[in-house]
Amino acid sequence: MSRYILIIVALTVLAIGWYFLGSRPSQPNPAPTPTQSTEVWEILVAITNKGFNPKEITIKSGEVVTWVNEDNINHTVNSSGHPTHLAYPPLNTVDLLKPGEKKSLIFPDPGTYDYHDHLNPTMFGSITVQ
Numbered sequence: 001m002s003r004y005i006l007i008i009v010a011l012t013v014l015a016i017g018w019y020f021l022g023s024r025p026s027q028p029n030p031a032p033t034p035t036q037s038t039e040v041w042e043i044l045v046a047i048t049n050k051g052f053n054p055k056e057i058t059i060k061s062g063e064v065v066t067w068v069n070e071d072n073i074n075h076t077v078n079s080s081g082h083p084t085h086l087a088y089p090p091l092n093t094v095d096l097l098k099p100g101e102k103k104s105l106i107f108p109d110p111g112t113y114d115y116h117d118h119l120n121p122t123m124f125g126s127i128t129v130q
């Protein structure tokens with residue numbers, strides 16, 4: 001007799017479990033689909049007492065380069081050539097970076113853009129925009 005009670009209890013537990021499982025939504029709400037991406041890649045170039053790091057980078061057009069002065073003296077980012085800085089004038093808008101400061105520039109057009117630190121003209125770098 002007790003065996004039948006056990007079976008009934010077991011079936012009841014199964015039925016209740018089935019009910020709660022069945023009443024749950026079968027799938028969680030789907031994650032929202034990402035909207036059209038407006039992200040812009042920002043490439044970091046550190047300025048240390050050893051120069052620009054990385055010294056040469058390759059990016060895609062429309063990407064942003066951010067220089068961060070990690071040294072404890074002033075540095076600049078200026079277009080080649082020294083001292084006229086005429087090769088790519090937009091680079092001269094970056095110009096002076098005090099210790100800890102960072103500045104960015106977007107590169108909309110493919111090409112190779114050489115720059116240097118006007119205060120330390122042995123420090124130079126290059127950006128290739130594809």
Ligand SMILES: [Cu+2]
Nearest residue numbers: 078082083118
């Ligand atoms: Cu210069």
